[in-house]
Amino acid sequence: MEHPILFISLILELLGLPVPHTPIGHTFLEKLCAPYMTYTWMVMAFLIIVPKLTLGKMEMIPGSGQNFWEVTIGGLMGACTDTLGEKGAKMLFPMLATFFFYIVVSNLIGVIPGFLSPTSSLNITLAMTLIVWVTHHFLGFKYHGLKYYKHFMGPSKVLAPFMFIIELISNFARLISLSMRLFGNIFAKEVLLTVLFMLAGAYFAPLPILALGVLVSVIQGVVFVMLAMIYCAGAMEEAH
Amino acid sequence: MADERREMFRQLVLYSHVGMSFVFSILIGFGLGWVLDHKVFSGKTAPYLTFVFFAFGIVAGFKTLWTLTKQISND
Numbered sequence: 001m002e003h004p005i006l007f008i009s010l011i012l013e014l015l016g017l018p019v020p021h022t023p024i025g026h027t028f029l030e031k032l033c034a035p036y037m038t039y040t041w042m043v044m045a046f047l048i049i050v051p052k053l054t055l056g057k058m059e060m061i062p063g064s065g066q067n068f069w070e071v072t073i074g075g076l077m078g079a080c081t082d083t084l085g086e087k088g089a090k091m092l093f094p095m096l097a098t099f100f101f102y103i104v105v106s107n108l109i110g111v112i113p114g115f116l117s118p119t120s121s122l123n124i125t126l127a128m129t130l131i132v133w134v135t136h137h138f139l140g141f142k143y144h145g146l147k148y149y150k151h152f153m154g155p156s157k158v159l160a161p162f163m164f165i166i167e168l169i170s171n172f173a174r175l176i177s178l179s180m181r182l183f184g185n186i187f188a189k190e191v192l193l194t195v196l197f198m199l200a201g202a203y204f205a206p207l208p209i210l211a212l213g214v215l216v217s218v219i220q221g222v223v224f225v226m227l228a229m230i231y232c233a234g235a236m237e238e239a240h
Numbered sequence: 241m242a243d244e245r246r247e248m249f250r251q252l253v254l255y256s257h258v259g260m261s262f263v264f265s266i267l268i269g270f271g272l273g274w275v276l277d278h279k280v281f282s283g284k285t286a287p288y289l290t291f292v293f294f295a296f297g298i299v300a301g302f303k304t305l306w307t308l309t310k311q312i313s314n315d
Contacts, residue, residue, distance in 0.1 A: 169300040177260035
């Protein structure tokens with residue numbers, strides 16, 4: 001499905017770069033110029049530049065910019081500490097907070113015409129989920145050594161082989177449900193907005209969906225990070 | 241107050257996760273069985289492994305429910 005107007009793609013086309021018309025291009029340069037890639041870079045630039053501009057010099061009595069960041073970071077850190085404990089929160093907070101801001105910003109720009117949510121591509125959500133998935137298993141091995149396999153074996157020895165298969169399946173289900181949820185929500189929002197703009201854009205038909213889109217964007221970001229936290233906490237605690 | 245709300249939100253996230261992981265467990269179980277049947281054993285064991293792994297998938301779905309209820313009753 002073609003998005004109406006994507007301004008980065010337009011600029012790139014004016015510069016003579018090949019912008020693919022399929023979601024993912026064929027050549028390397030086309031892959032780099034795919035809308036999902038260019039908008040991901042835009043979000044990255046946004047996340048690097050805007051905090052620098054709004055934060056400025058840290059002060060004892062915070063201005064409005066510093067206040068905003070203190071509240072968001074403080075809230076996130078509090079939620080992290082609740083689930084992971086003091087030490088785990090300090091270790092994992094950089095990764096989780098990055099995910100949170102990246103997901104929320106890239107969800108929210110999809111509401112503005114001319115922008116595209118990078119998270120409406122399964123490639124990007126799956127990549128993020130894979131990072132979380134590998135991290136939580138790595139943490140399991142780090143905290144328990146090779147005894148981590150006990151997490152997969154269940155309580156009794158007789159049932160262990162069956163439990164192993166079952167745990168394996170539910171682990172892969174985590175991978176898919178986490179990525180599909182984010183992708184599905186955002187992609188549905190994008191498609192719905194496109195269709196409503198085409199059908200009745202002049203009569204403000206997309207407005208309620210835009211309002212819902214803001215809500216869904218923030219909620220999905222929080223849910224992703226919260227589940228990542230819960231998985232990491234599950235891998236770090238003792239086997240039952 | 242803030243703690244209460246955060247706890248509520250955490251549980252909401254956990255509950256909202258149940259449906260999806262249940263469905264995907266079953267689908268993954270079925271898919272695994274199908275691949276084993278048709279790709280690994282090239283149709284010799286079809287359709288038995290599909291059924292067996294389908295059952296595993298259902299059990300895995302219930303297992304996630306079970307661990308969730310245990311987690312909630314612990315809190």
